[in-house]
Amino acid sequence: MSNQPPYPPQQPYGQPPFQPEPPKKRSVGKVVGLGCLGIVGLFVVVGIIAAVIGGGSSDSKSSASVGKSPDKAAADTRKSDTKKDATDDKVVFKVWGTAPAGALGGLDIGYGSDSDTRKGTFKDGKFEATLTLDKGALYYNVHAQLQGSGDINCSVTADGKTKKGHASGGYNICTAQLSSNFTGGWS
Structure with a gap:
């Protein structure tokens, strides 16, 4: 026979049979610090991109003022900044080429912005329309679908930038x- 008691030792009344684990410590400071570092990093990256984009546009102004006194060059730059071309406030949409009417009719043209879509009419091998530039628009586009045959080109121009497209044969578009970019320009 063994020397062990027949029953396990009794726990005092109201206490659990084991010691509870202490609560785990949370490293809130590390997570908050890493989040702040990520935000600061994002601002640094955006600043670098803005500097690169902004750096390209200032070269054209400084090269135009070579050979002039600094005061006269600065005055010329201010004048060119305030001078606005009449086309700066317009968006021009164009379609041109050959597009005979097919079984579904003539060339199907649509143009406009993300908030304003319009239909156009192709006459004598061309289409052109102009809208007022809305700096808040997300994009401006033009599309023209052939109706069985033809060869066409299309373009959209805003703020001195132009994008072009081409379609040939069949029902191609x-x-x-x-599209607007984060600096307020168009690409």
Whole structure:
């Protein structure tokens, strides 16, 4: 026979039979610090991109003022910044080429922005329309679908930028789109 008692030792009344584990410590500081570092990093990357994009546009102004005094060059730059071309406030949509009417009719043209879509008519081998430029628009596009045969080109121009497209034969679609970018320009 063994020297062990017949029953396990009794726990005092109201206490659990084992010690509970202490609560785990959370490393909130590390997570918050890493989040702040990520946000700061994002601002640094955006700043670098803006500097690269902005750096390209200033070269054209400085090269135009070579050989002039600094005061006169600065005055010329201010004048060119304030001078606006009449086309700066317009978006021009164009379609041109050969597109005979097919079984579904003539060339199907649509143009406009993300919030304003219109239909166009192709006459004498061309189509052209102009809209007022809305700096808040996400994009401007033009599309033209052939109706069985033909060869067409299309373009959209806004703020000095142009995108072009081409379609040939069948029921192919010519499309061109300018999209706004985060700097307020068009690409």
